[in-house]
Amino acid sequence: MRQQDAIIQTLKAKGLRVTPQRFAVYANLLDRCDHPTAEQVLSDLNQEAPTSSQSTVYTSLQALCEVGLVREVLLEEGVCRYDANVLPHHHFCCRCCGRIEDIAWEDLQGVSIDRVRSGLQVESYEVTLRGCCEQCQSANS
């Protein structure tokens, strides 16, 4: 209950109308720690009962992105994934299974952008690690 109210307040604070569909999309994203595609959110929401149409999920995700509650993550070809963790953080992407995991900002410190040529005004950065996750390591051995 508390959680739901918090979501409603957050949406309102960003000037978004609170509709059942939009609520469901955002709640779903907050609830899961993977980085689902629009398609995955859609099917997840409609699993038990039809909740939202495809285009609604797309526009909801876009609206949430625009106000900064959600961000797009581009780590894989062709599809766009979404992440409700908008605090700065990095990503680990498994080469084998495609799984994506958040890496805490503090776990990768030491990136110094001093030497980047001065013409470029750097506002943010993020690191993408690639490699092999535990499951795939044991599966391959």
Added chain:
Amino acid sequence: MRQQDAIIQTLKAKGLRVTPQRFAVYANLLDRCDHPTAEQVLSDLNQEAPTSSQSTVYTSLQALCEVGLVREVLLEEGVCRYDANVLPHHHFCCRCCGRIEDIAWEDLQGVSIDRVRSGLQVESYEVTLRGCCEQCQSANS
């Protein structure tokens, strides 16, 4: 001429057949320092005379990727860009115009992955800087 021979040798060394179309795709990528989309390569090649079909450009790019002569760069929604610079390096992506620029590997040293949890086997990483390029800075002011 030397350049052309070098390209031919490189392709052969990777076990790829040297065809006019594949040669043209790779030469085009090497020649430009931006990171074109498949679409851009296609229209560039066919600007003066029809050289390659759409699907040939796609399969050529894929073949070049597979042997490691070219890599995909995913910095922008929806489209896949290609980069003939396969030495490790980072990217700067302009928030305003979308321009992408290579950042030399040495210019961003000091990323230490020690603190990443040990279950993840990190094989490579790259940093994406986001911000505003010179042109856009002066355009906005």
Added chain:
DNA sequence: TCCTAAGTCAGAATTATTCTTAGTTGTGTC
């Protein structure tokens, strides 16, 4: 309660990419 802008829907349209099938060509072998 009423109004209206914002949101939603179903399905069509668009866009990037891949597949299919048939024809073409480079290359090792004779």
Added chain:
DNA sequence: GACACAACTAAGAATAATTCTGACTTAGGA
């Protein structure tokens, strides 16, 4: 050089992700 065959290419159909369209609905302020 001729042959065979696998790799390559073309044109267009197919697919998949996303966006658009136009009519309908609804949240939330007056």
